[in-house]
Amino acid sequence: MQRRHVVQYGAAGVGAVALMLGVGWWRVDGPGAPKPAGQRPLPLSAMDFRLTDHEGNEVGPETLIGRPTMVFFGFTYCPDVCPTTLSDISGWLEDLGDDAARMNVVFITVDPERDTVEAMAEYVGYFHPAIRGWTGPANQVARAAEGFRASYERVPTEGGDYTMNHTASVFLFDAKGELVTMIDYHEPREFAVPKIRRALTEDVEGAT
Amino acid sequence: MTKRSYINGLPLVLLLSGMSTPAFAGSEDVVVENAWSRASIGVNRPGAAYMTVRNTGEDAVTLTGLTTPLAVMPEIHESKTNADGVSSMAPADEITIEPGQSVALEPGGLHAMLMKLQEPMTEGENFPLTLTFSDGGKVTVEVPILGIAARGPES
Ligand SMILES: [Cu+2]
Numbered sequence: 001m002q003r004r005h006v007v008q009y010g011a012a013g014v015g016a017v018a019l020m021l022g023v024g025w026w027r028v029d030g031p032g033a034p035k036p037a038g039q040r041p042l043p044l045s046a047m048d049f050r051l052t053d054h055e056g057n058e059v060g061p062e063t064l065i066g067r068p069t070m071v072f073f074g075f076t077y078c079p080d081v082c083p084t085t086l087s088d089i090s091g092w093l094e095d096l097g098d099d100a101a102r103m104n105v106v107f108i109t110v111d112p113e114r115d116t117v118e119a120m121a122e123y124v125g126y127f128h129p130a131i132r133g134w135t136g137p138a139n140q141v142a143r144a145a146e147g148f149r150a151s152y153e154r155v156p157t158e159g160g161d162y163t164m165n166h167t168a169s170v171f172l173f174d175a176k177g178e179l180v181t182m183i184d185y186h187e188p189r190e191f192a193v194p195k196i197r198r199a200l201t202e203d204v205e206g207a208t
Numbered sequence: 209m210t211k212r213s214y215i216n217g218l219p220l221v222l223l224l225s226g227m228s229t230p231a232f233a234g235s236e237d238v239v240v241e242n243a244w245s246r247a248s249i250g251v252n253r254p255g256a257a258y259m260t261v262r263n264t265g266e267d268a269v270t271l272t273g274l275t276t277p278l279a280v281m282p283e284i285h286e287s288k289t290n291a292d293g294v295s296s297m298a299p300a301d302e303i304t305i306e307p308g309q310s311v312a313l314e315p316g317g318l319h320a321m322l323m324k325l326q327e328p329m330t331e332g333e334n335f336p337l338t339l340t341f342s343d344g345g346k347v348t349v350e351v352p353i354l355g356i357a358a359r360g361p362e363s
Binding site for chain 1: 246249252253254255256280281285287289292293294295296297315316319321322323324355356357358359
């Protein structure tokens, strides 16, 4: 009983700290604060990182140029937001039908310590077959996130494990590697799929 | 098809289990609907379960915690996504449900976080999850385990 109380206070403490940090951040940069122009992801051609895909191939931003691209960050130990995003994306790809095969769809881990190539391979295997999983050394993951202007942060949990806070938006690029738009977390499918079609269309326009 | 009919049968099961507990002010009128969870890969990753908790009574009820034989540390968590698109997750505060109201535990928001799994969550199986309330009452729900890519109780 005593033990139970200690554990619960521990949880409350972590929650309170997380809340305070969240509130502090919210006030400084929260809703209403204009997004600085510097926060837009770079064009893929201006990024520089080396990762490995879930089949062991060496990949980088140049791998993505030439086809429209959808990229998002996450980690396979994420119980809620990441599987939800992956299944949302799988649903969008199903809606796109044959057009899905014309796109790169990449899930980049922010937790390379646990997300080995093998872990990524097993995990992405449960979702739409177009989805590729990329991982690599921590410094290369950091460079990738910097290019996409994505952020992530390791947060200890009470059981001695850790979770990751991370950018959950989906980035859409055209075939030339220019950012088309972003899909926010949990955006309804009726908004998401037209955005993806736009990235596919700009591919056609760029080619003519 | 068998799975579908089983899920439809759940609310009745819940109602019965709720009625079998001694009379508590409030939590005896709690009904849990549409519970579901995703299968896990092994036991190292935490799981999550979702459901709607409805208060059909005339007193407010406060959900204070969870227990399950499936996980050593089940906890109600809340995921939040801030204006910059960054998602985070933290233990939720106690959840009070007013009479006639319900609270949804759903992807990207409140969820039953199942930390330190005792065994893998296998698609097609169920596990019992007990919700504890501030009046001392408990409601146990059988949570069906769907596929890893499931999007909701129907998929
Ligand atoms: Cu959680």
